[in-house]
Amino acid sequence: MKKSSIILAAGLALVMTSCGNKQGCNCNCSCGCDNCTCAKGDTTAKNATPEYKIIENPQVDISKLPVDKDGYITLFDGKTLTNWRGYNMKTPPTSWNVEDGAIHLKGSGTGEAQAEGGGDLIFAHKFKNFTLELEYKISKGGNSGILYLAQEVMAKEDGKEVSVPIWQSSSEYQVLDNANHPDAQLGTDGNRQSASLYDMIPAKPQNAKPYGQWNKAKIMVYKGTVVHGQNGQNVLEYHLWTPKWNEMLQHSKFKEGGDFPIAYELLKNIGGGEKGDGGYIGLQDHGDDVWYRNIRIKVMD
Numbered sequence: 647m648k649k650s651s652i653i654l655a656a657g658l659a660l661v662m663t664s665c666g667n668k669q670g671c672n673c674n675c676s677c678g679c680d681n682c683t684c685a686k687g688d689t690t691a692k693n694a695t696p697e698y699k700i701i702e703n704p705q706v707d708i709s710k711l712p713v714d715k716d717g718y719i720t721l722f723d724g725k726t727l728t729n730w731r732g733y734n735m736k737t738p739p740t741s742w743n744v745e746d747g748a749i750h751l752k753g754s755g756t757g758e759a760q761a762e763g764g765g766d767l768i769f770a771h772k773f774k775n776f777t778l779e780l781e782y783k784i785s786k787g788g789n790s791g792i793l794y795l796a797q798e799v800m801a802k803e804d805g806k807e808v809s810v811p812i813w814q815s816s817s818e819y820q821v822l823d824n825a826n827h828p829d830a831q832l833g834t835d836g837n838r839q840s841a842s843l844y845d846m847i848p849a850k851p852q853n854a855k856p857y858g859q860w861n862k863a864k865i866m867v868y869k870g871t872v873v874h875g876q877n878g879q880n881v882l883e884y885h886l887w888t889p890k891w892n893e894m895l896q897h898s899k900f901k902e903g904g905d906f907p908i909a910y911e912l913l914k915n916i917g918g919g920e921k922g923d924g925g926y927i928g929l930q931d932h933g934d935d936v937w938y939r940n941i942r943i944k945v946m947d
Contacts, residue, residue, distance in 0.1 A: 694907065695907040695908060695910075695911055696801050696802060696803065696907070696908060697801065697802045698799055698800065698801035698802070698810060698908050698911075699799070699800055699801075700797045700798065700799055701734065701797075701798040701799065701800055702798075703770070703798060704770070705770060705771045705772065706729045706769070706770045706771040708771050708945070711729075714942065716944070717944050718777075718779065718942035718943060718944045719942060719943050719944070719945065720941075720942050721769050721927075721941040721942060721943055722749060722938070722939070722940075722941040724744070724747040724748075724939070725744060725747075726744060727742065727743075727744065727749070727767075729769060729770055729771070730742075730749075730767055730768065730769055730770065731767070731768060731770050732765040732766065732767060732768070733765055733766040733767070733768050733796075733798060733809070733812045733926075733928060734798050734800070734809045735765060738767060739763055739764050739765035739766075739767065739931065740763035740764075741754075741760065741761050741763055741764035741765070741931060742767050742929075742931075745937070747939055748783070748937040748938060748939035749767070749929065749937065749938045749939065749941075750935070750936075750937050751764075751767075751790070751929070751931055751934075751935060751936050751937075752935065753785065753788070753933055753934045753935040753936075754933040755933075756933060757933055757934075758789075758932060758933050759933050760931050760933055761933070764931045764933075765931055766793070766812045766928050766929065766930050766931050767928060767929045767931070768793075768796065768798075768812070768926040768927065768928040768929075769926065769927045769928075769941075770926075771926070772923050772924045772925050772926055773794075773867075773924045773925070773926075773927060773943060773945065774795075774867070774917060774922070774923060774924025774925075774947060775867060775868045775869060775924070775945070775946040775947045776865075776866075776867055776868075776924075776943050776944060776945050776946055777864065777865070777866045777867075777943065777944045777946065778792075778794065778863075778864065778865045778866075778927060778941075778942075778943045779862070779863070779864050779940070779941075779942050779943070780792070780862075780863050780938055780939070780940055780941040780942070781860045781861065781862055781863070781938065781939050781940050782821050782860070782861055782863055782936065782937065782938050783857075783858065783859065783860050783861070783936070783937040784821055784822065784823050784840075784857050784858075784934070784935075784936050785823070785857060785858070785934055785935035785936065786823060786826055786857045786858070787823055787826040787827050787857070787934070788821075788822070788823045788827065788857060788932075788934035788935060788936055789821070789822050789823070789827050789829060789932045789933075789934050790821040790822075790929070790930045790931075790932050790934060790936040791813075791818040791819060791820055791821050791844060791929075791930040791932070792818070792819040792821060792863060792865065792927070792928070792929065792930070793812055793813065793816040793817070793818050793819075793926075793927065793928035793929070793930060794816060794817055794818075794819070794865055794867065794925065794926075794927050794928070795815075795816050795817055795867065795916050795917035795924060795925035795926075796812050796815050796816035796925045796926040796927070796928050797815040797816075797912060797918075797925050797926070798812075798926070799814070799815055799908070799912065801908060810908055812928055812930075813844075813909075813930075814900075814906055814908055814909035814912060814913075815909070815912040815913065815916070815925070816916070816925060816926075816928065817843060817872065817916065818843065818844040818930070819841060819842075819843070819844075819863060819865055819874055820838060820839065820840055820841060820842045820843075820844045820849075821840060821863075821930070821936060822838070822839060822840045822854075823856070823857040824839050824840055824852070824854055825856060825857070826857065833845050834848075835848045836848040836849070836850075836852060839852055839854070840852070840854035840861070840876065841854065841863065841874050841875075841876035841881050841882070842874075842881075842882065843872075843874065843882060843884060845898055845899060846884075846894050846898055847882045847884055847894070848882070849874060849876060849881035849882050850881055850882065851879060851881065852881070853876055853877050853879055853881070854876060854877070855877065860939075861876060861877055862875075862876065862877050862878065863875070863876060864876070867924075868946055869920075870885055870886040870887050870888070870920065871883070871884075871885055871886075872884050872885070872886060886916055886917070887915070887916075887919060887920050891914075892914055895910060895913055895914060900913055927943070
């Protein structure tokens with residue numbers, strides 16, 4: 647899971663309340679709000695949802711793409727980044743290239759921080775009901791993720807429009823070197839290990855291959871039911887837009903009133919909700935070398 651944008655996201659999220667001119671109030675906030683909770687003895691700063699909007703950009707016409715004998719559309723031709731671009735960008739970030747038939751992120755060499763010209767890579771078409779298959783290979787100590795049902799979102803901060811990190815609107819299939827990255831030991835019950843729904847549901851059995859070896863990933867989304875598969879085994883299942891989904895959000899870092907209030911608003915209706923048009927598939931730039939290949943999708947609308 648990417649954390650390089652947490653400072654930005656937290657800046658968007660924090661709205662301070664104030665006691666105004668009331669005597670005897672010891673709160674340290676300063677916005678002068680009429681409904682100040684500090685005046686009632688609550689000195690906790692409250693988070694509110696900043697103004698944001700979902701950006702609708704042109705979509706790739708997938709009817710013109712190759713379809714294999716199994717009915718899967720080829721999303722990556724093995725040679726170019728045609729039909730791929732950066733999140734909230736018009737072209738692919740310069741940190742991504744094609745190497746030996748795979749999409750390769752050249753790591754920054756500085757851990758979580760992206761290199762200059764970096765960013766998450768998305769396929770320029772929204773999908774709602776689908777089965778996605780691909781292979782990934784992570785570097786030693788590497789961290790990345792496969793994002794799906796993502797939206798492109800902008801928010802206002804200090805009167806300016808800023809990009810909201812992609813992980814605030816999408817589910818994430820974790821990609822990780824479980825043996826060497828500390829994230830594998832964090833979270834709860836292994837829910838930050840490879841193929842997990844990041845920080846929410848652990849992948850079981852945990853059958854990821856070591857760094858430097860190719861793994862097979864599969865993500866099925868159909869009418870709100872989601873299944874993650876890894877190396878030929880289904881490892882988790884969950885259901886969107888349900889009370890259970892909302893409960894999981896409320897027990898995660900995306901909870902209502904938490905540090906990422908935009909994320910909560912977007913994720914509770916992920917993909918635009920039951921009647922929405924789905925979202926983008928993305929490959930995460932977490933600053934570590936990672937490779938993806940044989941990317942194909944079967945549309946099930």
